Amino acid sequence: MVGTNVVADADPGTGEGRPGPEKAANAVTLTVTNKQQLAEGVVSVTLARPDGGRLPDWTPGSHIDLVLPDGTVRQYSLCGDRWDAHTYRIAVLREPAGRGGSAYVHDRLRAGDRVGVGGPRNHFPLAPSESYVFIAGGIGITPLLPMVRQAELLGADWQLLYGGRSRASMAFRDELVAAYGERVHVVPQDELGLLDLNACLGTPRADTKVYCCGPAPLLAAVEDACASWAPYALRTERFTAGDQAAPVRDGAFEVELRRSGRAVTVTPGISVLEAVRVAGVDVLSSCEQGTCGTCLTPVLDGQPDHRDSILTDHQRAANDCMFVCVSRSCGDRLVLDL
Amino acid sequence: MTEAPVRAATPPVSDVDPFSDEHLLNPEPLHQALREAGPVVYLSHYDVHALARYEQVHAALVDWQHFESGSGVGLANFRHEEPWRPPSLLLEADPPRHDAPRHVLRNILAPPALRRLQAAWSAVAEELVDEVLAQGPEFNAFTALAEAFPLRAFPDAVGIGPEGRENLLPYGNMAFNAFGPRNDLVAADADRAGDLSAWVNAQCAREALTEDGFGADIWAAADRGDLTYEQAPLVVRSLLTAGVDTTVHALSACLYAFATHPEKWQRLRERPELARVAFEEAMRWQSPVQTFFRTATTDVNVAGSVVPEGSKILMFLGAANRDPVRWSEPDRFDLTRDPSGHVGFGMGLHQCVGQHVARLEAEALLTALARRVESFELTGTPRRHANNTLRAWESLPVRVRPSA
Numbered sequence: 001m002v003g004t005n006v007v008a009d010a011d012p013g014t015g016e017g018r019p020g021p022e023k024a025a026n027a028v029t030l031t032v033t034n035k036q037q038l039a040e041g042v043v044s045v046t047l048a049r050p051d052g053g054r055l056p057d058w059t060p061g062s063h064i065d066l067v068l069p070d071g072t073v074r075q076y077s078l079c080g081d082r083w084d085a086h087t088y089r090i091a092v093l094r095e096p097a098g099r100g101g102s103a104y105v106h107d108r109l110r111a112g113d114r115v116g117v118g119g120p121r122n123h124f125p126l127a128p129s130e131s132y133v134f135i136a137g138g139i140g141i142t143p144l145l146p147m148v149r150q151a152e153l154l155g156a157d158w159q160l161l162y163g164g165r166s167r168a169s170m171a172f173r174d175e176l177v178a179a180y181g182e183r184v185h186v187v188p189q190d191e192l193g194l195l196d197l198n199a200c201l202g203t204p205r206a207d208t209k210v211y212c213c214g215p216a217p218l219l220a221a222v223e224d225a226c227a228s229w230a231p232y233a234l235r236t237e238r239f240t241a242g243d244q245a246a247p248v249r250d251g252a253f254e255v256e257l258r259r260s261g262r263a264v265t266v267t268p269g270i271s272v273l274e275a276v277r278v279a280g281v282d283v284l285s286s287c288e289q290g291t292c293g294t295c296l297t298p299v300l301d302g303q304p305d306h307r308d309s310i311l312t313d314h315q316r317a318a319n320d321c322m323f324v325c326v327s328r329s330c331g332d333r334l335v336l337d338l
Numbered sequence: 339m340t341e342a343p344v345r346a347a348t349p350p351v352s353d354v355d356p357f358s359d360e361h362l363l364n365p366e367p368l369h370q371a372l373r374e375a376g377p378v379v380y381l382s383h384y385d386v387h388a389l390a391r392y393e394q395v396h397a398a399l400v401d402w403q404h405f406e407s408g409s410g411v412g413l414a415n416f417r418h419e420e421p422w423r424p425p426s427l428l429l430e431a432d433p434p435r436h437d438a439p440r441h442v443l444r445n446i447l448a449p450p451a452l453r454r455l456q457a458a459w460s461a462v463a464e465e466l467v468d469e470v471l472a473q474g475p476e477f478n479a480f481t482a483l484a485e486a487f488p489l490r491a492f493p494d495a496v497g498i499g500p501e502g503r504e505n506l507l508p509y510g511n512m513a514f515n516a517f518g519p520r521n522d523l524v525a526a527d528a529d530r531a532g533d534l535s536a537w538v539n540a541q542c543a544r545e546a547l548t549e550d551g552f553g554a555d556i557w558a559a560a561d562r563g564d565l566t567y568e569q570a571p572l573v574v575r576s577l578l579t580a581g582v583d584t585t586v587h588a589l590s591a592c593l594y595a596f597a598t599h600p601e602k603w604q605r606l607r608e609r610p611e612l613a614r615v616a617f618e619e620a621m622r623w624q625s626p627v628q629t630f631f632r633t634a635t636t637d638v639n640v641a642g643s644v645v646p647e648g649s650k651i652l653m654f655l656g657a658a659n660r661d662p663v664r665w666s667e668p669d670r671f672d673l674t675r676d677p678s679g680h681v682g683f684g685m686g687l688h689q690c691v692g693q694h695v696a697r698l699e700a701e702a703l704l705t706a707l708a709r710r711v712e713s714f715e716l717t718g719t720p721r722r723h724a725n726n727t728l729r730a731w732e733s734l735p736v737r738v739r740p741s742a
Contacts, residue, residue, distance in 0.1 A: 054400060057687050059437045082433065083403050127564045128438045150434045209563060232562045298453060320451065337453070 032113045038091055038171040042139060043106055047088045047117060054085045060146035061124035064088060067116030074101040077143035078120060091171050093139035124237040126150055129209040132158040133200055135222055137214020138165065141172055143237055144213055148180065163187045163195040163218070201225040213237040248305040253329040257281055257338040258300055272324040281338050288325040297324045302334035349643040350375045353382050357518045362724045365628060369657035377641035384413060384519065386650040394640055395658035398632055398651060400686035405632035405651060407688060408432040412517030412631055415650055422516050423535060427572045428691065429580070436687070439573050442559040443691050446552055452698055459491050459698060463706035466490060471710060471740050476717055479597070480734040484590040487703050488582055496577050497551020498541045509534040510583030511725060517630065518726025538578055542571035552577055583728060584626055585696050589703060590731040591624035592617055595671045597716050597736050602673050607708045612673055617700035621682035623671045625656035628729050630684070655681045656729060714738040
């Protein structure tokens with residue numbers, strides 16, 4: 001989960017009951033202890049508590065919310081060492097087409113600055129397997145970096161396919177090759193073309209899980225290549241919200257907020273989150289694109305039209321929670337535990 | 339906690355046996371002595387270092403990097419000793435192997451997933467309370483309520499069959515004794531350990547479980563590849579081991595607290611939403627799980643003393659929960675205090691994964707009782723039950739006055 005097109009919902013000064021960035025991300029304040037150029041267009045940022053204390057534990061695949069001093073919130077995968085309880089490390093790609101978060105990190109953020117940090121959360125955990133294929137596109141290497149270390153610790157058989165625009169743009173390239181040698185296949189597009197997915201995914205293997213993080217075209221190609229693999233063998237994390245089918249219903253629906261004893265009508269132009277806030281009920285949110293997971297809300301009745309990029313099919317079928325920033329209703333009525 | 343400095347203090351030494359009946363049945367005097375002796379005390383009887391102050395216990399609980407669980411969370415050191423059963427994938431594991439079982443079970447036992455049980459458990463609690471009250475105003479609240487309620491609610495939620503459930507409490511009692519030394523408490527179960535283990539293991543198989551319980555959820559996680567099929571039965575076993583006795587004695591702690599503090603019972607009746615605070619405070623005050631061990635992954639400096647690499651550390655959760663440095667008037671059961679931060683469920687990445695289940699059970703039972711019982715009081719001296727790990731009970735004789 002890398003911070004592209006994920007924008008802060010929050011304007012702390014509106015006075016309309018919308019949470020400010022700190023509240024939105026349940027953030028604590030950390031200090032930037034180091035900022036370093038890793039590759040062309042990629043910097044790493046190291047964060048620590050001002051008092052040097054322990055940070056919350058995390059597992060490979062986890063991300064944090066970074067709340068920048070200008071109020072923008074972005075999600076970045078943790079790519080440091082979880083045995084170091086005192087620092088978090090993230091890597092940030094400068095994205096000219098982005099909405100300013102990465103530019104802020106690159107151009108303005110400095111060692112000594114304070115930033116808000118929410119999480120960590122993990123929507124991309126490493127499941128046990130005898131063997132793994134890790135596929136990274138560009139900055140999508142970040143969640144996979146702790147995963148390959150973990151696969152190595154677990155004694156699993158693994159391969160990493162790492163594609164990028166050019167060698168110079170590929171963060172962690174040298175350290176990966178130095179540490180793991182032939183397990184790592186570095187494929188700069190300007191020298192070697194695109195990753196040869198068929199060579200590595202052409203034959204489904206029951207003992208193997210495939211983890212992929214990268215831009216949408218890579219994910220789509222990997223999903224195609226894994227079409228004949230067992231369900232759940234492929235696990236992906238998107239940079240941005242996945243493409244969605246049209247909503248199940250195009251009319252308005254009712255949302256009952258059982259705990260607060262209120263009800264609101266959600267019209268086609270607004271989200272459940274917006275409607276709930278208009279009704280005067282606070283819900284924490286961050287990306288408002290169904291990718292970060294902050295606004296998870298328990299569903300008591302009704303069937304959500306899930307439009308997030310987080311829940312698995314199984315979790316969707318359970319019908320017991322939804323991300324109200326993007327998900328809607330299949331029927332006339334939803335009952336939420338709010 | 340940091341790595342060892344060049345100079346280190348020698349910790350105070352004690353030859354006390356914290357697993358003797360005397361201390362198991364009445365641990366508070368020992369806890370006080372250990373807290374006062376120093377931040378770390380060497381227990382020569384077992385060659386372990388003991389932590390009894392809140393600061394050090396809390397720090398050791400969260401610092402999995404220096405205090406590992408994979409060598410066993412009892413006295414036995416799995417580096418040298420054969421575990422009595424295949425180790426738990428949760429309690430007796432460290433990252434990275436701990437991650438997947440924890441992730442799966444945490445989701446299955448998370449508050450959103452438990453909502454479906456709330457109404458059912460309230461109904462079970464009300465039914466049980468009605469039945470008990472119909473038998474008359476005097477009863478043993480330990481067996482009639484604290485044991486009976488989890489046994490009605492939890493095995494169904496896990497999805498085990500109706501046969502053999504009488505084995506659950508003896509198995510839990512045995513498993514929690516096994517974290518201590520091989521004393522007479524362990525010996526007492528020697529002749530039935532095999533049968534109890536075999537029964538529990540048989541309940542963990544997919545075909546032994548209903549299709550809608552926590553057990554089935556665990557197997558479904560294996561279908562999705564989030565666990566291996568080899569891991570699934572062991573994760574079910576964790577639920578059956580750690581999910582019954584602990585709750586029984588936590589509920590007992592609540593009932594004991596209210597039976598001895600009638601004015602607090604009145605407050606709860608006036609404000610039933612206090613049930614959750616009451617449960618947390620009872621957890622702090624009684625600490626149903628009294629102790630766990632860790633193993634030092636390196637020479638670790640604890641408040642100036644070196645705990646050598648590979649040695650066992652005994653953490654007194656109950657002592658930490660009554661450390662006067664952390665809690666004002668710690669021996670008081672006090673519904674107005676904020677019990678947040680108690681280590682009754684542990685802390686850090688091994689913190690009780692079933693804590694929301696326990697809270698839901700307590701809320702259901704206390705709420706049902708508050709509705710039907712105007713007051714209750716002890717009619718005799720409650721009896722403790724000696725267990726190497728649990729602050730356990732045998733009887734809690736009470737007389738109640740049902741509400742009109």
